[in-house]
Amino acid sequence: MIALAERFDLREVATLDQRDYLVVAPRHLPKGQRLTILPGD
Structure with a gap:
């Protein structure tokens, strides 16, 4: 997930x-x- 965020220049991720x-x-x-x-939170 972190690698995808870096690749697509994302600043937010959804996770539990x-x-x-x-x-x-x-x-x-x-x-x-x-x-x-x-x-x-």
Whole structure:
């Protein structure tokens, strides 16, 4: 999923398992930014 987000320059992903996505820093985003997880809190 992260590779697809990088390939298509996505900034949001929909998932129910947030833990896996909060530790990853995608290469296509500026340093320090993370993907936005949907649905939000």
